[in-house]
Structure formats: C-alpha cells, structure tokens
Amino acid sequence: MTALARIGLAAYRWAGLIGYPLAGVALRARAARGKEDPSRRLERVGYAAAARPHGPLVWLHAASVGEMMAVSALMRELNRADIRVLLTTGTVTSADIAGKRLQNEVIHQFAPVDLCPAVRRFLDYWQPDVAISVESEIWPTTLMELHNRQIPQILVNARLSDRSYARWMRHPALAQALFSKLALVVAQSDMDGERFRDLGAWPVTVSGNIKVDTDAPPCDPAVLTAYERQIGHRKTWAAISTADSEEKIAAMVHRALKASMGQLSIVVPRHPERCDEIEAMMTAQGLTVARRSRNDAITPETDILLGDSIGEMGLYLRLTEIAFVGRSLYQGGGGGNPMEPAVLGCAVLSGPHVENFRESYQRLVRSGGARMVRDAEMLAKGVHFLMNNHLARHKMADAGMETVQQMRGALTATLKALEPYTNPLTVKARLEPRAAAGE
Incomplete structure (x- = not known):
C-alpha cells in the first residue's frame, strides 16, 4: 500500500x-x-x-x-x-x-x-x-x-x-x-x-449475470385475474422502473395514443414513495389514475394504473406484452433490468443509457427481443407499432424468452x-x- x-x-x-x-x-x-x-x-x-x-x-x-x-x-x-x-x-x-x-x-x-x-x-x-x-x-x-x-x-x-x-x-x-x-x-x-x-x-x-437465473417474479393469481377482468379487451403497455422525467414521458405517450388506441398505461416507478407527486402531475394533465396501493378498480375511464406497491412487478408485467424499461432515457440512468419483462414474454423497449445492463441489452437487441428508443416520440411510435402488430410483438417476445434461456x-x-x-x-x-x- x-x-x-x-x-x-x-x-x-x-x-x-x-x-x-x-x-x-x-x-x-x-x-x-x-x-x-x-x-x-x-x-x-x-x-x-x-x-x-x-x-x-x-x-x-x-x-x-x-x-x-x-x-x-x-x-x-x-x-x-x-x-x-x-x-x-x-x-x-x-x-x-x-x-x-x-x-x-x-x-x-x-x-x-x-x-x-x-x-x-x-x-x-x-x-x-x-x-x-x-x-x-x-x-x-x-x-x-x-x-x-x-x-x-x-x-x-x-x-x-x-x-x-x-x-x-x-x-x-x-x-x-x-x-x-x-x-x-x-x-x-x-x-x-x-x-x-x-x-x-x-x-x-x-x-x-445471475439475475438471468432468477425465477420469474411472482404474483397473486387472484389479483391478476381480477385486474384482467377489469381491463377486458383494452390494449396495454407498461413503463417500469421509471425515474426522473420518465413518468412525464409515459403520460405524453399515453395522451398521444389514447384517441386511436384507448389503451391502459401501467406506470411502475422505481421509487414508490414518489407516487403522490406522480399522480398529481398526471391528474393535472387530465388523466384518470388508479393506484394499486388503494386497490382502485380499473374502469373504462381509467388512463393510468400506477404501480405503487412493493414486490409486485410480476403482477404488472403479466398484465401486458409490451414493457418500456426505465432509467434509460437520461444520461447517467444506467438502465433497468430487461430480463424480468423478457422472461415473462414482453417485448422490451428501452432508452439508450443502459450501461448497467450493457451485455444483456446487446444480446436482446441482437436476437430481436428488445429495441432501443431515443426519446418520447420514438417510444410512442414503438408502443403504437407493437400494439397494432400482433406477429411482430410475439416475435419479439419469443426472441426475448429464448435469449434469457441461452444466457442462463x-x-x-x-x-x-x-x-x-x-x-x-x-x-x-x-x-x-x-x-x-x-x-
């Protein structure tokens, strides 16, 4: 020394x-x-x-x-x-x-x-x-x-x-x-x-990465069934592990697609304690928010399901086939773990700043299981495309699940x-x- x-x-x-x-x-x-x-x-x-x-x-x-x-x-x-x-x-x-x-x-x-x-x-x-x-x-x-x-x-x-x-x-x-x-x-x-x-x-x-070997995140089947019944035939997408301004971007994406898609957007912040301010921001934009912590029902008028509970990522990802993984649209974010949505059959979208999971994203992108987006506009286009293209969405999901298996x-x-x-x-x-x- x-x-x-x-x-x-x-x-x-x-x-x-x-x-x-x-x-x-x-x-x-x-x-x-x-x-x-x-x-x-x-x-x-x-x-x-x-x-x-x-x-x-x-x-x-x-x-x-x-x-x-x-x-x-x-x-x-x-x-x-x-x-x-x-x-x-x-x-x-x-x-x-x-x-x-x-x-x-x-x-x-x-x-x-x-x-x-x-x-x-x-x-x-x-x-x-x-x-x-x-x-x-x-x-x-x-x-x-x-x-x-x-x-x-x-x-x-x-x-x-x-x-x-x-x-x-x-x-x-x-x-x-x-x-x-x-x-x-x-x-x-x-x-x-x-x-x-x-x-x-x-x-x-x-x-x-040992996270690839982790079992798929669990969920309560009864809660999942209840939410699926409430959502019905509406299309869904999720923005998970979001931070900083990414909830605002999720709200922008929702508003851009709402007229043509009528979708439910699921937003799961990385830090649930921020959800009061997130709900206030979304409500100020005229969006109707249901919060998991309040057991709010999802009605046809609900715009956003705000995932503010602890340890229920498995629930939120099972409610959709499209997942944007946050902490990735801003410099220094580092990215979130793409393996959780991939193992549950979601097509994965992410911003470019993913140095914390660089190899995982490289493998997913090469196989076609994930796509990178630069900004809110590109994210909205990606979500719109995947919602309207059943074959493309399932091809991405299958590629993601296969990649996870190969990386175990x-x-x-x-x-x-x-x-x-x-x-x-x-x-x-x-x-x-x-x-x-x-x-």
Whole structure:
C-alpha cells in the first residue's frame, strides 16, 4: 500500500470516528423521511436484533431489492449446503420483501453504516465465516475490518458502471489498496472482469449475470385475474422502473395514443414513495389514475394504473406484452433490468443509457427481443407499432424468452467459484452436530 493510499484510508477512518456521534442524528432524520425503519434503527449502528445461529455463517449483503432478489437462489443453495445466511440490506423496501419472501431462509438485519464502531460491533457479534457482497458494494471500513480479521470478502455478480470505473481510476493507489483485499470477484461480464483487474482485484472470474437465473417474479393469481377482468379487451403497455422525467414521458405517450388506441398505461416507478407527486402531475394533465396501493378498480375511464406497491412487478408485467424499461432515457440512468419483462414474454423497449445492463441489452437487441428508443416520440411510435402488430410483438417476445434461456448458467458458475470457501463450511456444519452428540 502506498503512503498516499494509507493516508487516504486513515483519513476516511478518522472522519468516521469523529462523525460517529452524529450517526444517530442522521439516522433519525432519515427515519423521519421514511428512509429508515425507526424500530430497527439500532441495527444500522451494529446492534443485533436476532440471535446468531450455531455453526457456519455467511454474511451476504445486497443493497437493494433488485440485488437481493438476484441472489435469492444463491441463498437457497447455501441453505441446502447446511450453511446459515445472514442477509443485510440497506433499504426499507428490501427489508419488507425479505420479511415476506425469505423469512424462513435467512436472518435479516439492516447493514451497519460504514463507521468503525458500528462495523466492529456488528462483526464482534455475528462473526461470519465468509462475507459476500453483491454487484458493486465496496465499503472501505468494512473491507479493511474483514481483512484484518481474516474473513474472506467476495464480490458476486460484480459489475462496475462507466462512472464508477472512471472515478476509481482517478485514484489508482486507493483502488489498489482496497480491491486487492477482496478474496474473489465473480464478475458479470468480461468487461467487468477486466475493470476489476485494472483496479487491483485478484483472482477474478466471470459468471454472467445471475439475475438471468432468477425465477420469474411472482404474483397473486387472484389479483391478476381480477385486474384482467377489469381491463377486458383494452390494449396495454407498461413503463417500469421509471425515474426522473420518465413518468412525464409515459403520460405524453399515453395522451398521444389514447384517441386511436384507448389503451391502459401501467406506470411502475422505481421509487414508490414518489407516487403522490406522480399522480398529481398526471391528474393535472387530465388523466384518470388508479393506484394499486388503494386497490382502485380499473374502469373504462381509467388512463393510468400506477404501480405503487412493493414486490409486485410480476403482477404488472403479466398484465401486458409490451414493457418500456426505465432509467434509460437520461444520461447517467444506467438502465433497468430487461430480463424480468423478457422472461415473462414482453417485448422490451428501452432508452439508450443502459450501461448497467450493457451485455444483456446487446444480446436482446441482437436476437430481436428488445429495441432501443431515443426519446418520447420514438417510444410512442414503438408502443403504437407493437400494439397494432400482433406477429411482430410475439416475435419479439419469443426472441426475448429464448435469449434469457441461452444466457442462463450464471448461478452454477458462481456456486462453482465459491466452492473453495463454501465446501469447508458445509463439512464443518455436518460434522459439528455429531461432535456435539459425542460421536
């Protein structure tokens, strides 16, 4: 480690120690804005709210809902290998979904803030055998504490956006000091793998995107049937994972097509807490909005179904065959996951800014399962074309589903890469009960 990197990490650590007394104030402010669960705030400073199970334990951190669901199959495989999983997440939404879908498979806690007292308290209590993070979670204090305790930290489904890679490359000594501490990186693509190697990670292997191996998002069949009955024969399209100005664009598309198509537009924002302002914006344009959270009925006069519920993407995508994936029409958005709509038989449309899912979109576009649009006008034309062309729509959908099948295998590759770390834990877990029984 160079002197410059050592100074930088020391400054980060000392800043955290000095700022730690203010962590409680910051967490209370976030809780007031709905960003934290007030009843579980102490977890964020390392205090445990559950008992540590006996035997080997893997700490798996997934910052958001998408990352958590991407590794749900990995968590199940660890359980099958008799390894207990401590799952940490960083958002209230992800905690809610973990409680509903994974409560019998993992122990869930909120991730500790990256401050020395919180991280040390967390590690002292949980004492994980291995720490696994998902995609691009690099926290300097946590990484250094794990390294000092000789706990391997592994990054799976790892990726680096163009922006993150450029930012790290501006500080190569610091990057080398941190990324070299990773025991293993399992990257999504060859490009991601090369980027991690550039930053000092080793060893690095490539698995593909584990999100492709995730099961199709579920839904309640009774709710689906009720909505299908209410929609009737109306044509539909969906704008999912939208952000910033994309809800306004969805409203523009709806208004442009309404006279000729009479369609229902389904809008699912990435952040449901924004739905009050989104509804106000759409209502001001003369649109009639039904909200899922209110269980509003869809009538012939309903223009927009606003998907403001948590964990129901499977419902919204099953109500349509055309899906525009958001966070993609503005610079720096990074794009959303196109595999969820593709696996459910939707023709996929997206804006051009999809660097977070570059390889997935390249494969889908090449196969004909997705099309890229530049702006609102091009999106409206694309939706209009697909609504009016049954064969073209189904050809895109079939191509998308076939592409998903061809891209599967990342979970198997990830499990294979993890074997040097997980196999000893499985052996330990299976021997310990016998030892306890005196065998």
